[in-house]
Amino acid sequence: MGERGTAIRRFVPRSLNRRQAVVCALAFAAAMPSRLHAQAVSPEVAKLYRRALVFDANLIPPMQDTFPFPRKLLDLIRQSGVVAMKFTIGGMYAPFESVIEEIAFVQTVIEEYPGLYLQVRTHDDFAHAKRKNRVGILLGFEHPNVLEASLERIELFRRLGVRVMQLTYYRASAFGMGTFGDLKAGLTPLGRKALGRMNEQGVAIDISHSNEATSFGVLQASSRPVLITHAGCTAVYAHPRNKSDALLRAMAEKGGVIGIYDLPYLTPSAKQPTLADYMAHMTHALSVCGEDHVGIGSDSTVASWDPSPRELAAFNKGQAEQRKSGLPSLDRPPYVIGLNTPRRCEVIADALLKRGYSARVAEKVLGLNFTDALGHIWKE
Numbered sequence: 418m419g420e421r422g423t424a425i426r427r428f429v430p431r432s433l434n435r436r437q438a439v440v441c442a443l444a445f446a447a448a449m450p451s452r453l454h455a456q457a458v459s460p461e462v463a464k465l466y467r468r469a470l471v472f473d474a475n476l477i478p479p480m481q482d483t484f485p486f487p488r489k490l491l492d493l494i495r496q497s498g499v500v501a502m503k504f505t506i507g508g509m510y511a512p513f514e515s516v517i518e519e520i521a522f523v524q525t526v527i528e529e530y531p532g533l534y535l536q537v538r539t540h541d542d543f544a545h546a547k548r549k550n551r552v553g554i555l556l557g558f559e560h561p562n563v564l565e566a567s568l569e570r571i572e573l574f575r576r577l578g579v580r581v582m583q584l585t586y587y588r589a590s591a592f593g594m595g596t597f598g599d600l601k602a603g604l605t606p607l608g609r610k611a612l613g614r615m616n617e618q619g620v621a622i623d624i625s626h627s628n629e630a631t632s633f634g635v636l637q638a639s640s641r642p643v644l645i646t647h648a649g650c651t652a653v654y655a656h657p658r659n660k661s662d663a664l665l666r667a668m669a670e671k672g673g674v675i676g677i678y679d680l681p682y683l684t685p686s687a688k689q690p691t692l693a694d695y696m697a698h699m700t701h702a703l704s705v706c707g708e709d710h711v712g713i714g715s716d717s718t719v720a721s722w723d724p725s726p727r728e729l730a731a732f733n734k735g736q737a738e739q740r741k742s743g744l745p746s747l748d749r750p751p752y753v754i755g756l757n758t759p760r761r762c763e764v765i766a767d768a769l770l771k772r773g774y775s776a777r778v779a780e781k782v783l784g785l786n787f788t789d790a791l792g793h794i795w796k797e
Contacts (some may be wrong), residue, residue, distance in 0.1 A: 500543070506520060642793055
């Protein structure tokens with residue numbers, strides 16, 4: 418990546434895993450040019466977006482590991498219009514000490530910029546962030562490795578503000594099976610115990626990376642709503658990371674919400690997904706789950722993805738290394754044509770209204786569905 422790439426890597430928090438590091442580096446690279454403006458939307462949509470409580474259920478905020486942050490980096494999050502986001506920490510296999518360090522890093526960022534960020538720990542924090550024009554950071558785990566099968570750590574991390582957790586990631590864990598593992602393997606006995614602890618502690622359970630057998634096991638055993646923070650719909654495009662109609666209905670009946678993501682898994686290889694492809698998944702989810710159970714979970718960065726040849730080469734190199742390690746990888750860059758902007762949520766709202774959905778439905782999708790579900794899950 419040359420001198421520019423070296424400079425970018427300095428802005429990556431030390432404890433982030435390889436995938437997050439690459440994505441964060443690309444996010445900052447994309448933020449440097451003046452490419453922050455979304456496509457034009459109607460005055461009605463612009464007004465709706467300003468008043469909405471915009472929550473993205475899987476998003477990486479622009480950060481670096483040295484202070485102070487550049488003004489352009491701080492401005493980027495403001496210009497996105499996002500009010501709050503779930504931020505995945507701990508990566509795939511980060512050890513306990515590294516995850517504690519990462520939590521401390523995020524909390525330090527919040528302390529350094531109290532006029533910009535706040536940590537989301539309760540449902541009231543979402544409204545507080547909107548009212549005070551701040552950005553809420555909700556901490557979550559995707560890979561359960563950091564728990565190391567110790568159920569006591571669920572409460573420990575909850576007290577540190579980790580209020581969303583998954584039981585599986587790519588393949589098998591001590592708790593269940595991931596989306597790229599054995600299709601028939603389900604929730605383990607230890608997984609049931611962990612699920613019970615999470616229910617007791619008011620920790621939201623996310624089944625985005627669980628296979629169908631494990632997901633149904635979680636839905637049947639959980640006493641609280643269950644989330645799918647970032648996925649797509651199998652009926653639109655069949656892929657291990659996308660969810661069947663039967664699972665979507667069961668999740669909705671439980672009071673949960675699915676967030677539609679921006680990943681290439683929306684379409685067959687080697688087509689780069691477009692806004693129309695994204696909306697096919699969004700509208701299908703709305704038809705199956707109902708308007709109270711669908712949201713946005715980009716699984717991306719606040720910044721737009723830089724499609725330059727230099728960044729594409731770096732991305733391809735990183736994915737090749739991931740394949741060598743035996744992990745699933747992407748065959749296309751992680752963005753949707755038409756949504757490659759910090760204001761992607763505004764574009765989605767515009768697309769919903771153009772397809773005949775009401776402003777109220779758009780507001781629910783923009784954030785209210787997820788924040789309401791989290792409020793129910795976290796309620797004592």
